[in-house]
Amino acid sequence: MEVKTSLLDNMIGVGDMVLLEPLSEDSFLENLRNRFDHNEIYTYIGSVVISMNPYRSLPIYTPDKVEEYRNRNFYELSPHIYALADEAYRSLRDQDKDQCILITGESGAGKTEASKLVMSYVAAVCGKGQEVNKVKEQLLQSNPVLEAFGNAKTVRNDNSSRFGKYMDIEFDFKGDPLGGVISNYLLEKSRVVKQPRGERNFHIFYQLLSGASDDTLKKLKLDRDFSKYNYLSLDSAAVNGLDDAANFRTVRNAMQIVGFMEDEVQSVLELVAAVLKLGNIEFKPESRCNGTDESRIKDKNDLKEMCELLGIEQSVLERAFSYRTVEAKMEKVSTTLNVAQAYYARDALAKNLYSRLFSWLVTRINESIKAQTKTRHKVMGVLDIYGFEIFEDNSFEQFIINYCNEKLQQIFIELTLREEQEEYVREGIEWTNIEYFNNAIICDLIENHQNGILAMLDEECLRPGTVTDETFLDKLNTICAEHQHFESRLSKNSKFLTDHSLPHSCFRIQHYAGKVLYRVEGFVDKNNDLLYRDLSQAMYKATHSLIKQLFPEGNPTKVNLKRPPTAGFQFKASVGTLMKNLQTKNPNYIRCIKPNDKKASHIFTDSLVRHQARYLGLMENVRVRRAGYAFRQAYEPCLERYKMLCKRTWPHWRGPAREGVEVLMADLQVPTEEYSYGRSKIFIRNPRTLFFLEERRRQCLQDLATLIQKIYRGWKCRRQFLLLKKSQIVVAAWYRRYAQQKKYQKIKSATTVVQSYTRGWQARKLLRELKYQKRCEEAVTTISAFWHGTQVRREYRKFFRANAGKKIYDFIIQRIMQKYFLGLKNTMPPMSPIEKNWPARPYLFLDGVHKELRRIFHLWRCKKYRSQFTEEKKAVYEEKLEASEIFKDKKALYPSSVNQPFKGDYLEISKNPKYQKLNSAVDEKVLLADVVNKINRANGKGTARIFLLTKKSVVLADQKTGQVKASVPLPDLASVSVSTQSDGFFALKLKEGSASAIKGDFLLSSEHLIEIITKLHRTGATDADREQLLVDISDEFLVQFKQDKVCVKFIQGAPKNGNSVSCKRKNNRLLEVSVPTTA
Ligand SMILES: Nc1ncnc2c1ncn2[C@@H]1O[C@H](COP(=O)(O)OP(=O)(O)O)[C@@H](O)[C@H]1O
């Protein structure tokens, strides 16, 4: 939290004189002294700062202090010049008000220091940046330059400003400095040629002689020894605490920073040297024939050197010091100068030279520091003008200076009172006018156009005829005699006739700050400020550019007969402008007071301070301030400060601050006449009231401190307790956590074991599967490898040596087969089917083939043979084949029949006429015609019969007659029975029930049995509607004779009747056929 202090805190005496109680001159001084003794050199009168010169450096200007006062309210901290500077800068920056800082006080009171403090504070708090810093630096560095040329040691002040200075610092809208303009007022140039006892010439002379290098001095034709120069006072050349040599370096450096060119610096130094040289020029009288004295230069060496420095022709200057040309009515009259006049001319030249050089320096500095931009800017003016001066011997300069101070006092009165009144109006407070001394009357005495002292001085100066200081005083005596503030012995005001403190050649003015006695001697001259034209023309002729520039009126082509304006007139005019300028700005006052005349610290000379306080009108200032209300404060800070005094406003007031203050005041029962409510401030009439509030506040603060202490202690204990409690919870929590952790770890490890077993089991299972899979894959690989190997070997076998044997073998076998087949071709047997020959096989291993080939060849030979057959032959063979099928290996007769061709028609029945009748009886073509024996059942003897076979029937006819004995249709035949023997017997059995069956079966024998049976069988086969005729081959069969069935039995018997077969009836039912045994 920001610590808010107040002007009222830690106060030594009172920080603001307005609060002084009781208010009297004594108490006022006592307060100042009290504060001064405690190093509180600043005290306020409202917004005015009183500054006591401490004459020693205090640790209150540090950067920390700058920060402390930065952006704080004026009354917030203990009085300080920084508070004023901050207030001025902030209202310039934030409220867009031009400001001026008016620093007044007598010589040595600390005005210049104050002005520097203000400038350095503003420089420290305003914007930063390369450009801004350069501007700041230039503004600050203009000070050492001007101080070197314009300040001197006086009895009052070792570094007394001998010119008035007003500096306008220009800022842009952000509050960054842009540049500045310096105005200078009336340099005390008489100091160049003459210094009062105990004082010095301007610093620069001493600085140059002690600080410049030998080389520079040689160039400037100077000697380091001060005593060689008439213009330098010798008794106080060295000043305690002042290092001229070091300061010279500072000045050179400052000039460089401000922007002086090297040759400009050189020129300036040359002019300074020329002034010193000029002082050394001395004159001696030389009587002339007309009895008058004429001046002659004693020793021309200095003149020569000076002329060399400035580039002036020696003779011209020499003449200018001896003669004076006066122009009257277009005529030039030259008069000689006597020694006194020559000295006067010399000093006038020196003074002019120096003061013009000073003005040029100011102009030159202004050129450097002027604002570069043309945008609208805000201005802060700092006025450090020479203070009110009362010397033993006061002359024109003091008169002018004091006039200036009168004007400043005037403006102070006007602005402060006006400001005060305006504030009341602004705040809506009733205002009753307050009496105060208005010094306008004194200003009028001096500056009145008609009868003001300055106007009369001008009148005297311009008046033709003899004009002396005495005539001027006479004039004053007549015109101003009645003025309250003018005193003169010879005035018509008889009350001063006996005033011996008032010499005859003097007049006295009652300034606002006291009475000052002015000696009129020199008034006219100084006001005229004349420089003989011969001298200015001589200067203009110089080759030195700067000096030529400083004396423009010496230009012979621009001779101006009009007198230049007098010094008084000029000063009045410039003071007038300054006042106008100041009036447009918001004033801020610093009133400097010097505590003693000894330039010593810690000494507070009561009378001296009392005097200053009086003439500065400080008491009046306080009174005016208090006339209305002694103290005022904006509502917010007021409420903030006193809110603890009322329960309703403590600790927070929610409403508007003004209402809070009203509640507060009502609660505190402050009499209503003691305060007023303005629009933004509360005005407290009597300081007592404020102190009452302060006292209550102090007490309340003590109570509050106790309360805070109490609460703090309680809070601390509670905090301690809570901390312990919290710690206990933390410990418990940690322990629980630890225990749970342990338990968890146990469970976890058990789980891990179970898990690991399961996982192991699963893994092993998986491993087995994988292994199996792997083996399968390996087997497949092996098999495929073998298979591939086999394939490859097979493919490449032909390239293997091991296979050669097989190949040779195959080849040989092939060759053998080839030879075998080719040989077989040549030894083929004949194509006859009955041919049995077949070539012998050459090798045993060909046995199968050989036999197979023989079989194939035979089949092929038969096929070939068969393919040559005609249809008839084919039929014959077919019959033969059929016969073979029926009888082969069944009947012994068969083999003998194979060679017999089947003739069929053995009887040539169609050709033989014997059988014509028979032939015609048979419609169909006769398939077979033969003679057979029909066996008689009774005896077994055979009767020849013709046997005919047609397609449809079997016909038996008588051999002799050819008469058909029986005709049996083929379908009526049931079967044929034959024996297995080589006999020709066969029985035709008829189907029971058929028409032919009535006569019974036929038992026949034939030589062509095989042919007959075969044809019978065949005929039946070709006729599709008939059943195949059964051929029954056995050695015993039954034959149906009429009603009886007779068995025919075949036996092999010894041949009785040669080779013939005999049939005998054995009994009724048996016929026995004996068949010779075939060998
Ligand atoms: N605030 C201060 N702190 C320390 N010394 C100071 C202060 N003000 C003035 N002085 C001393 O007093 C001397 C005269 O001050 P200066 O400002 O030159 O007076 P003035 O300009 O009023 O004639 C300075 O040289 C310095 O030694």
Ligand SMILES: [Mg+2]
């Ligand atoms: Mg000064």
